[in-house]
Amino acid sequence: MGQGPSTPKITAQDRAIFQMKQQRDKLKQYQKRINTTIQRQNDLAKEAIKKGETDRAKFYLRSKKHQQSVITKTYDQLDNLENLIGTIEFKLIEKDVIYGLTEGNKVLNKLNTEMSVDKIDKILDDLEDHKLRVDEVSDLLGAGNLSNNEEFEVDEELEKLNQEINGKESINLPDAPNDKIQTLPDVPSKIEPEKSEVDESQEPEGANPIAA
Amino acid sequence: METFEFPKIHSFPPLYTKQPNATVLQQQLDSWCSIILSYCEYYKVSTISTTGTIVYSQFEELKIDTLPPIFENKQINRAVDDEFKSDIIKHLIHKLNKAEYINTKIPDQGILVYWKSLADWATILYDFVENSGQLGTVLTIYELTKSEDSGLPESLKNLDYNLLVKVLKNILIKQGKAQILMQEGTDQIGGVKIV
Incomplete structure (x- = not known):
């Protein structure tokens, strides 16, 4: 007891659950006991009937009935206990979940305060200042940026x-053809309107047979 | 259940008399111990008395008084006397480390026979608790040994209370994996939390 460096701790909740579970075990044992008495009373009733002792048989059967009703009651109680144990165990898990959520929230909060907009603005401003300072100094020392020409x-x-490295590839590329394509005929400018006139004159001719 | 078949040596009359030659005696003690171990494993006996009678078996239906005695063979009309029995049991406990007094101060409480080592029992128990998702919850001893509806593996059903206590105290608690809860008003362990 307590000599081990890392023995698991028994909490108050553990004790409560333990007591309920013990109660549940007792109920189960009680059920077992009643079941055996019921069995015995059944046998006794059978024997009494064989001997013709109806009253005695009736007594055993009545007693058996009574025990059976007790058993149904114990099942209800058992159900209650099991439910309660289940609820407590689930609540304990919920507690863990909530603890996890609050911890997570704390961390997020802390991170958010560390990253306030004002602070970031100031840091960026500072950076800009420093950059200007650096440029100024390099200009003064004559080692500033390259001029446009140098660039x-x-x-x-x-x-x-x-070209030296990738030169071969660029040579392999064929030149774009730059000779003019002369085979295409000019667009006729005067014939087309005449054609359209012919088309128009043909239409009424085609339409006549349908009218007749 | 079929009766345990003793090895042939169990029908060898000199086995029942303590041998004067030291080397032969060692062999004789070893033979007896191996008989005890296989007998107990066969009948799942976890506790025997100092005189070699069966005290506890995991088989609930087993009628202990109908079992063939270990230290007696009626067919050849031989039996081990009490003094030699105590030598054999001492050999089993101290030389082979395959048995242990439940309580060294009260030897009459019986002797636990380890045909399966405590470490092996601990593994079976731990695996059951882990695989049934019950690590970290309080379990009653009843639940771990007797209850029909806790899904116990066959090997743990009806486990000897005294054996379970040894498994918990000598192995799991020492490994920091278990903590026990006492039953109120008694010196009996009522429950355990395994993590």
Whole structure:
């Protein structure tokens, strides 16, 4: 008792559940006992009938009936107990869940206060300031950013290197054809209106037979 | 249930007399112990008396007084005397570590016979509690040994209370896996919480 470094603790709830379970066990044992008495009374009643002692048989049967009603009562009680035990055990689990939720909430809260908008604004402002300072200093020291011209030269060099490395691929590409396509005929400009006139004149002709 | 079949040596008359030669005596004691262990395993006997009578068997239906005696063979008209019996049991307890007094101060309470080691019993018990999702809940001893509707595996049904106590105290509590609850007003363990 208590000499082990990590023996599981028995809580008050454990004790309560333990007592109820013991009560339940007692009920079960009681049921077993009653069942055997019922069995015995049944046998005794049978014997009494064989001997022709009707009154005695009746007495046993009456007693048996009584025991049977007791048994149904114990089942109800057992049901109650089991329900109660179940409810308590479930509540304990719910308690754990709620504890988990509150803990989680605390952590989230703490994280949120650490990340307030004002604070972040200030940090970003500070960063901007620092950057400006750095630029200023480098300008003063004459080691500032490259001029536009220099940037252009860098781009050119990059292009050159790119061609050296990937050059073969770019040579393999075929040139786009730049000769003009001359085979297409010009769009006729005067014939078309005449054709449409013919179509219009043909329509009434086609329509006449239907009218006749 | 069919009667236990004793090994052939059980019908060998010299086995019943304590042998004077030390080497032969050791063999003789070993033979007796192996008879006891297989006999107890067969009938699921967990407790015997200091004179080798059966005290507790896990088989509820078993009529203990109809079992063939261990230290007697009527066919060859031989029996072990009490003094030699006590030697055999001492050998079983101290040399082989396959048995233990329930209470060393009161030897008459009987001897637990470990045809299955306490550690093995502990594993079976722990596995049952774990697989039935009951780790961390309080379980009554009744529930763990007697109850019909707690889904006990066959090997744990009707387990000897004294054996269960040893399993809990000597193994599971030492491993920090169990804590016991006493039955109010008695010195009996009423329940256990296994984690």
